[in-house]
Amino acid sequence: LAKTTQPISMDSYEGQEVNITCSHNNIATNDYITWYQQFPSQGPRFIIQGYKTKVTNEVASLFIPADRKSSTLSLPRVSLSDTAVYYCLVGDELIKAAGNKLTFGGGTRVLVKP
Amino acid sequence: DAGVIQSPRHEVTEMGQEVTLRCKPISGHNSLFWYRQTMMRGLELLIYFNNNVPIDDSGMPEDRFSAKMPNASFSTLKIQPSEPRDSAVYFCASSVLAGGIDTQYFGPGTRLTVL
Numbered sequence: 441l442a443k444t445t446q447p448i449s450m451d452s453y454e455g456q457e458v459n460i461t462c463s464h465n466n467i468a469t470n471d472y473i474t475w476y477q478q479f480p481s482q483g484p485r486f487i488i489q490g491y492k493t494k495v496t497n498e499v500a501s502l503f504i505p506a507d508r509k510s511s512t513l514s515l516p517r518v519s520l521s522d523t524a525v526y527y528c529l530v531g532d533e534l535i536k537a538a539g540n541k542l543t544f545g546g547g548t549r550v551l552v553k554p
Numbered sequence: 555d556a557g558v559i560q561s562p563r564h565e566v567t568e569m570g571q572e573v574t575l576r577c578k579p580i581s582g583h584n585s586l587f588w589y590r591q592t593m594m595r596g597l598e599l600l601i602y603f604n605n606n607v608p609i610d611d612s613g614m615p616e617d618r619f620s621a622k623m624p625n626a627s628f629s630t631l632k633i634q635p636s637e638p639r640d641s642a643v644y645f646c647a648s649s650v651l652a653g654g655i656d657t658q659y660f661g662p663g664t665r666l667t668v669l
Contacts, residue, residue, distance in 0.1 A: 482663070
C-alpha cells in the first residue's frame, strides 16, 4: 500500500477555500486516491475518490496531476461545520472481491474559524 | 437504510473482564471491517471479513482479541481479558464493491474504557 503524507493541521476562516495536499510518491498503477472526513465523536465518512485529473462532487473537488504522486482536496467556501480531520488514502479499488484494505494515516486536522 | 449499527455506544469495564462489541453492517454489503482509534496510534484496521470469511486479521493486537461474523448481518469483536491499554473507540465499517469502487461506511463507534 502506498504511504501518504499530509499536513498535520490547517486553520482557515469561514467562506475561504481550503486546499489539502497529500503526497503519495509510491502510488501504484491500479491505486485510487480516496479522501475521508471525520468529525469529532463520529466515524470517518467518504468524501471523494479519483484516479487522475479532476473529480468534483457536491462536497469537494479532487485534483490529481499527471504523475499522480500527489493529490489536492479542495473544499470550497468552508463553514464552521467543516471543522474535521481529513484523511487521504491510496489503495487498489479495482479488486474484484470487495474488502479493500485501507490504511489511514494521521490525517489533517482542519479548524475553520469564524 | 439505517447505516452501520454498533452497540453498545459506550462501555466501561474493569481490567480482566470480557468485552463484546457488536456490529450490524448495511444490508447488502459483503465486506465488514473492525478498526480501533486512539490518540496515540490513530485509526488502525484490526480485521476484515469478506462474505463472512475473515480475510486479514494481521491487525489484531494479540490473542486476547477475537472477531466473528456468523452471518451477513452480524459481527462481534471480543476482548478477553480486557486491559486498560485496550481503551479506545472501536469502529465497524461495511462496504460493497459497486462499479469498481469500494467505499466504506463507518458506524458511530463504541467508546471502550477499561479501568
